[in-house]
Amino acid sequence: EVQLVESGGGLVQPGGSLRLSCAASGFTFSTYEMNWVRQAPGRGLEWISSIGGSGSTIYYADSVKGRFTISRDNAWNSLYLQMNSLRAEDTAVYYCAPRGITTYYFDYWGQGTLVTVSS
Amino acid sequence: EIVLTQSPATLSLSPGERATLSCRASQSVNSYLAWYQQKPGQAPRLLIYDASKRATGIPARFSGSGAGTDFTLTISSLEPEDFAVYYCQHRKNWPLTFGGGTKVETK
Numbered sequence: 001e002v003q004l005v006e007s008g009g010g011l012v013q014p015g016g017s018l019r020l021s022c023a024a025s026g027f028t029f030s031t032y033e034m035n036w037v038r039q040a041p042g043r044g045l046e047w048i049s050s051i052g053g054s055g056s057t058i059y060y061a062d063s064v065k066g067r068f069t070i071s072r073d074n075a076w077n078s079l080y081l082q083m084n085s086l087r088a089e090d091t092a093v094y095y096c097a098p099r100g101i102t103t104y105y106f107d108y109w110g111q112g113t114l115v116t117v118s119s
Numbered sequence: 120e121i122v123l124t125q126s127p128a129t130l131s132l133s134p135g136e137r138a139t140l141s142c143r144a145s146q147s148v149n150s151y152l153a154w155y156q157q158k159p160g161q162a163p164r165l166l167i168y169d170a171s172k173r174a175t176g177i178p179a180r181f182s183g184s185g186a187g188t189d190f191t192l193t194i195s196s197l198e199p200e201d202f203a204v205y206y207c208q209h210r211k212n213w214p215l216t217f218g219g220g221t222k223v224e225t226k
């Protein structure tokens with residue numbers, strides 16, 4: 001059974017930093033592209049970053065480029081998101097999601113972790 | 120960036136009725152479009168991928184159609200558990216983007 005467990009969210013002041021983690025199990029982690037998708041309160045879904053299975057291919061949405069860094073540790077089946085220079089508009093639930101090998105879409109999602117940026 | 124516009128924003132229907140949701144892309148995404156369902160407090164669930172393929176375990180009352188820039192998600196007969204928000208998403212190129220969502224609510 002695929003399981004994705006995000007952690008690391010919380011309350012942070014504007015300009016601060018936070019590191020999110022996603023622990024994955026139930027699939028061959030190293031063969032999957034992994035993604036972070038966020039959802040601001042009462043708003044829609046926003047893809048923000050992707051990392052290939054080996055970690056060599058990385059993409060970011062313009063809204064987070066230069067501030068957020070995605071990484072992974074295949075030995076620990078873990079995905080990370082280092083978030084720096086946080087802004088109020090980064091307040092959201094952050095989900096990790098692999099892109100399916102057969103569907104090429106987000107077949108599975110974690111439960112999400114809430115990040116609140118506020119003074 | 121490909122912009123996906125969903126309409127209507129809200130659809131008010133009764134159980135048993137047919138729901139027709141639209142997603143329009145600002146440029147062609149070929150058939151690289153998916154639909155997700157999201158209920159309050161839950162993560163999204165993949166329903167349809169590549170415009171018309173049902174994901175594993177999705178009931179046959181959900182169907183998708185379209186190609187290029189215009190796509191439709193149809194729920195043939197609404198069940199009580201289908202009242203939720205629905206999002207489309209493309210995978211044509213980077214960045215991946217989602218539509219703004221359509222809320223299907225009980226009339």
